[in-house]
Amino acid sequence: MFERTEWATGVGRSAGRSPRLPDLAAVDLRTLRVTDDAVVGAAVERVLRHPSDLVVSWPEDALVD
Amino acid sequence: MRRAPGGAEAGDHAITEVEVEAEGDAEAEVDAEADPLQEPGVIAAPPRPAAFAALAATRPAPAGAAFLRSGVHARRLLLLKALLVRVRRHRDEVAPETLHGFETAWRLLERTERAAPGVVRSVLDYPTTGAWLAAALTEPAGPALDGHLTRLELVAATAALRAGRPLDLVVQAPGGVLSLPGVGSVLVAPGPVRLTSRSQAVRVRSDDARGAPAALLRLVDARTGAVTGSGPGWRGLRGLAGGAARLEDLDPYRVPPGGVGTPARVAAERPDIDHAAWSAHWRAAGELLRRTDRERATEVGRTVGALVPLLPHGPRSVGATLSVAPGAVLMTPSAGAFDMAETLVHELHHSKLSTLHELVPLYRPGRAALYRVGWRTDARPVAGVFQGAYAHLALADLWRRAMAAPGVPGPWSVRAVQQFDHVHDQVGEALAMLLESDELTNEGREFARQMRQLHASLGASPRARG
Numbered sequence: 202m203f204e205r206t207e208w209a210t211g212v213g214r215s216a217g218r219s220p221r222l223p224d225l226a227a228v229d230l231r232t233l234r235v236t237d238d239a240v241v242g243a244a245v246e247r248v249l250r251h252p253s254d255l256v257v258s259w260p261e262d263a264l265v266d
Numbered sequence: 267m268r269r270a271p272g273g274a275e276a277g278d279h280a281i282t283e284v285e286v287e288a289e290g291d292a293e294a295e296v297d298a299e300a301d302p303l304q305e306p307g308v309i310a311a312p313p314r315p316a317a318f319a320a321l322a323a324t325r326p327a328p329a330g331a332a333f334l335r336s337g338v339h340a341r342r343l344l345l346l347k348a349l350l351v352r353v354r355r356h357r358d359e360v361a362p363e364t365l366h367g368f369e370t371a372w373r374l375l376e377r378t379e380r381a382a383p384g385v386v387r388s389v390l391d392y393p394t395t396g397a398w399l400a401a402a403l404t405e406p407a408g409p410a411l412d413g414h415l416t417r418l419e420l421v422a423a424t425a426a427l428r429a430g431r432p433l434d435l436v437v438q439a440p441g442g443v444l445s446l447p448g449v450g451s452v453l454v455a456p457g458p459v460r461l462t463s464r465s466q467a468v469r470v471r472s473d474d475a476r477g478a479p480a481a482l483l484r485l486v487d488a489r490t491g492a493v494t495g496s497g498p499g500w501r502g503l504r505g506l507a508g509g510a511a512r513l514e515d516l517d518p519y520r521v522p523p524g525g526v527g528t529p530a531r532v533a534a535e536r537p538d539i540d541h542a543a544w545s546a547h548w549r550a551a552g553e554l555l556r557r558t559d560r561e562r563a564t565e566v567g568r569t570v571g572a573l574v575p576l577l578p579h580g581p582r583s584v585g586a587t588l589s590v591a592p593g594a595v596l597m598t599p600s601a602g603a604f605d606m607a608e609t610l611v612h613e614l615h616h617s618k619l620s621t622l623h624e625l626v627p628l629y630r631p632g633r634a635a636l637y638r639v640g641w642r643t644d645a646r647p648v649a650g651v652f653q654g655a656y657a658h659l660a661l662a663d664l665w666r667r668a669m670a671a672p673g674v675p676g677p678w679s680v681r682a683v684q685q686f687d688h689v690h691d692q693v694g695e696a697l698a699m700l701l702e703s704d705e706l707t708n709e710g711r712e713f714a715r716q717m718r719q720l721h722a723s724l725g726a727s728p729r730a731r732g
Contacts, residue, residue, distance in 0.1 A: 222624050224310040225343040226336035230376045230386070233347050240309065241347060248348040248403065255345070255400035259616040259653050260527030260586035 310340055310625050312709070321622060322716030324615060324660040326565035334618060335391075337625040338592055342390050345399040345590070352403065353415065359407040360415065367438060368415050371422035374435070378422070382429035385491045389425045392448040393572045393594035397519040400590040413440045417519075423461055423468075424449055427483055428491030433463040436473055443518065444470060446493075448571075451516045452481045453499035470497075504541060506548045509567030513548075513575070514594065515539050520574045526586045526596060534575040543599065544575060550603035551610060554678060558607075558668045566610050569617070570595055585609040592617035604681055611664050615657040628652060628710030629703075637699055640692030648705040652714075655696040659717055662690050666724045686724075693721055 223240045225233065248255070313321065313333040320327035321334075350372070357365055379386040389395065398421075402414035416438035424446040426433050437444070439459045444452040452459075458473040466488075471480040481497035495502055503512040514520050521533035555563035571593035576584070578598050583605045585597040595613040600606035622628070629648045636645035639654055646654065668674055668682035700706060700714045 221627060222310045222337065222340050222344060224340060225347075226310070226340040228343060229383070230343075230346075230372070230379050233343055234350060234372065234376070236347075241344070244344055245348045245351050248345060249352060252400075252404040255403060255590050256522065257589040257620075258522070258526050258586055259589070259613075259620070259650075259657075260531070261584045261612075 310337065312626050318626075318713070319716055321618065322713045323720040324618075324656065324663055324717075326561045331565070331569070333625070334592075334621045337621045338396075339387060339391055341621070341624050342396060342399070345396070345403065346390070349399060349402055349415075356407055361409075361412050364412040364415050364438075367419050370435075371418040371437075374422040375418075375425055378425045378429050378431050381431060382425075382491075385429040386425045388491065389421055389428065389447060391571075391593075393588075393591035394447050394514065394517040394519040395421060396590040396592070397522065397588060397594075398447075400588075401519060401522070416440060417445075420445055421447060427461075427463075427468050427485065428493055430466045430485045430488055431463075433461050433468055435461045437461060441518070444499075445516065445518055446483075447517060448503065448512065449483075449493050450495060450500065450502035452483075452495070453501070454481075470499075501536070504545070506545060506573060508549070508552045509570070511548075511567070511570045512572055513539075513541065513544055514572035515575055517572075520572070520594070521576065521596060522588070526576075526588070527584070529579065531576040531579050531584060531586065531596070531598060534577045538577070539575050540599070544573070547600050547603060547606045548573065551600075551606035554603045554607045554674070555611070555664075557674045558671050558678070559664060562611065562664065566614060569593060569614055570610060573597070575599065583609060585613045587613045587616035587620070589620040592621050604678055608661060608664070611660050612657045615660040616653055619653055619656045622713075623649075623652075626709045626713075627707050628713055629705045630707060635703070635705065637696075637703075639696050639699075641689070648700070648703055651696050651700060652710070655693050655700065655714075655717065658689050658693045658696075659721060662686060662693055662724055663720065665689070690721070690724060697721060 223238070223244050225241070228236075312318070314329060317327060317329035317333050321330045353360060353365065353368055360368075375386060398414065398417050402411065402417070405411040405414055417440075419435070419437040420439075423433065423435055423437055425431075426435075427446070428449070436458045439445075439452075439454050439456075442454055442456045444454050444459055446452075452470050454470065455472040460469075460471055460473045462469050462471075466485040468483040469480045470483060471478065479498050481495060481500045483493055483495045483500075486492050486494050501516060503514060503516060505512055515534065515536045521531075524530055525532040552563055552567065555566060572591075572595070574594055574596040576586070576596055576598045583598050583600045585595060587596065588594060594617075595610055597606075597609050597613070600609060619628075629652060634647060636647055637651050638645055639651055641654060641658060642650075665682035665686040668678055669686065697714055697718045701711065701718065706714060
């Protein structure tokens with residue numbers, strides 16, 4: 202069936218981070234520039250603390266033939 | 267609309283702009299509108315149950331698609347704000363001319379947005395804009411970061427050009443390439459480049475080469491913001507039939523530095539690309555999807571914004587998706603319509619799930635168990651299992667329909683039968699693993715349950731049932 206193979210280290214060590222997005226979809230750029238909203242600020246700090254989280258890709262490699 | 271008090275925050279320096287426009291008029295215009303814009307400080311609402319169910323079933327649905335489009339834009343704006351905060355916080359580490367250009371570009375984007383919000387949104391949501399933001403946010407302070415920051419000038423200039431707004435702007439063109447996201451590029455001499463507009467045409471000329479021949483960019487369709495160009499150094503992106511997708515072989519941010527995957531696949535350069543073959547395979551894949559599943563064909567046409575050729579690597583076509591660039595499908599040359607159709611559907615579902623997870627976390631951070639899945643030789647974390655199960659479930663759904671849809675080519679049906687059984691089994695194993703895992707959120711568990719419903723409904727292939 203399936204197996205849990207091992208516990209990795211250094212991967213996803215981000216306990217406590219909430220990746221939920223603030224609702225910015227209908228916000229204009231001027232408002233975005235001047236806002237000091239706490240929810241947005243917290244989300245920005247998460248991005249700035251962990252920028253490497255942005256570099257995630259889903260490549261098709263190591264595929265079974 | 268709620269605006270922040272004062273209209274500017276501390277540290278928001280005045281800037282000198284060469285771009286021409288009456289700020290006051292634009293301000294009056296926007297304030298007179300019944301503006302639906304919101305205050306930002308709210309967590310994005312979850313999708314409605316029907317949209318959530320359609321997404322879990324990998325099925326195209328307007329509500330689900332709209333939800334994901336909003337999510338892409340919200341994340342793009344969050345990264346843009348993060349870059350702005352970083353620049354302000356470390357302004358002493360940024361070259362003065364770069365800082366000036368960055369602030370000028372932001373203001374230009376704001377004014378263009380007031381006149382043409384859809385165009386600005388389109389440029390910001392173009393896949394390579396996300397890849398640029400990720401590159402800038404991960405780059406340590408220094409000349410390389412300054413180089414990334416100049417990109418905002420080109421983003422703003424592209425938006426103004428596509429919106430038909432007046433321009434008189436000096437920008438930087440790193441490496442002698444004036445890259446206009448989603449439009450094309452102009453090869454220029456190193457150094458500042460001046461963009462000046464007249465009658466919806468923009469002249470591009472090195473700032474110290476007045477009188478020399480210049481490239482000319484022209485807005486040809488104000489409704490869509492379509493732009494064409496001519497003259498020295500101009501290279502336009504080629505559109506792909508049946509949607510808004512472009513064959514993206516120019517943008518410097520289309521593939522991360524060092525490539526993607528293991529072994530690393532790198533971007534193919536324009537002279538090495540058989541454009542006729544890519545266009546033909548795209549068209550044939552679209553037709554194949556229409557005959558198999560019209561809704562899925564429409565989804566691909568509307569959602570894939572950039573098809574990014576990678577250098578060939580081995581006999582098999584390989585695809586990849588970047589989480590910061592949903593809507594871009596990176597792939598090595600396909601063997602034909604079947605190959606491309608499968609890669610498009612597979613990669614599109616990585617984009618969909620990645621965006622959904624930003625809005626509705628499906629698994630919890632902090633755990634790092636690895637699992638074996640049927641389609642890979644290496645063990646995967648829960649994110650990889652979820653992503654792979656989702657992308658392969660979409661393929662299983664496609665192949666199930668290809669077995670029975672009238673009018674599909676015989677070889678496609680045969681291939682579907684061959685592929686369906688073992689992928690269906692593999693997805694079933696992965697879903698069982700996900701549902702037994704303690705790493706899913708409540709929403710993730712519900713999503714996996716609904717994926718399992720689709721999986722069960724697909725059943726075994728007619729061949730397996732005998």
